Amino acid sequence: MRSSNPTRLVIRRRDFLAGTAVLLLGATRVRAATIAGQLPWTPNAGEPPSRAKLGPWEFFTGDEGRAMEALADCIIPPDAETPGGKDAGCAVFVDRQLAGPYGRQEGLYVRPPFQVGTRTQGPQSEKGPAQAYRDALGALDRACKAKYGGKPFADLPSADKDEALKGLERGEFKLEGVDGRSFFEQAVKDVQMGFFADPIYGGNRDMVAWKMIGYPGARYNYLDWVSRHNERFPLPPVGITGSAQWTR
Structure with missing residues (x-):
């Protein structure tokens, strides 16, 4: 139903937008605190592809x-x-x-x-x-x-x-x-x-x-190297499952 008081409608919209901004800022602060304390991902989360098994042929004779x-x-x-x-x-x-x-x-x-x-x-x-x-x-x-x-x-x-x-x-x-x-x-x-x-x-x-x-593989990001041209990346490559040295 359309409001009979346009002024009241405007105030309500402003109140709604202000409240939404507070919620968003609060959510941003929560996410930032989480990122500061722990990276927002966990190893092997989701559904990574299965690693090919070593051993005998599975198809070939x-x-x-x-x-x-x-x-x-x-x-x-x-x-x-x-x-x-x-x-x-x-x-x-x-x-x-x-x-x-x-x-x-x-x-x-x-x-x-x-x-x-x-x-x-x-x-x-x-x-x-x-x-x-x-x-x-x-x-x-x-x-x-x-x-x-x-x-x-x-x-x-x-x-x-x-x-x-x-x-x-x-x-x-x-x-x-x-x-x-x-x-x-x-x-x-x-x-x-x-x-x-x-x-x-x-x-x-x-x-x-x-x-x-010289391909560095599936590293988390390369932000530190975006603007560095004609330099060899010094770290070893990393696969989808990470590096063996990272596994406890």
Whole structure:
């Protein structure tokens, strides 16, 4: 109901706004006191992603795992300063992804019709990533045995591995029932992802990739360094789960 006294309405609004301001200021003081006494967060609060478990393969067979490790080392070779894709855990990263929701295509439309889409439409295959990897790694070993005297990909000399992968990239080294070029492109992306992802997912072991590029990781904030340009950040990188030295 509209008030018959406009002056009274104005006073009431002013009283209401003044009271709201007091409440807000009071709430701000309470929050500030809390922040001064203790940081407004607790370790491992909420629902952080589950850490990838160390141990045997969860998706790959033994032969598939060896082939994937060899692929990872070809894509990211080791050098004197940084481990390669295998020792950085890239094959473990791919294995855990294929054993999880990504490999099971959770949240994706998986009913026909299945058609070849454009590059911007993403994968359109009926198989999904897990079956695609299984078929491709098996086909790669069979093709290598046929061409290189019965040796699977993982047992080839480095020069022959490079030759096989260059053939896949150019579309010249054919895999039975598998698009070798598409598989190679996907493997490169997945190995790169495992190399630079947070270690919680199984790759980037000991944060070797972050240390290599000087990335400080998932620290709480960088306010002290926002305006400091062309300076190397002096602290070691930190992952989603923090640093081992912070755990009691």
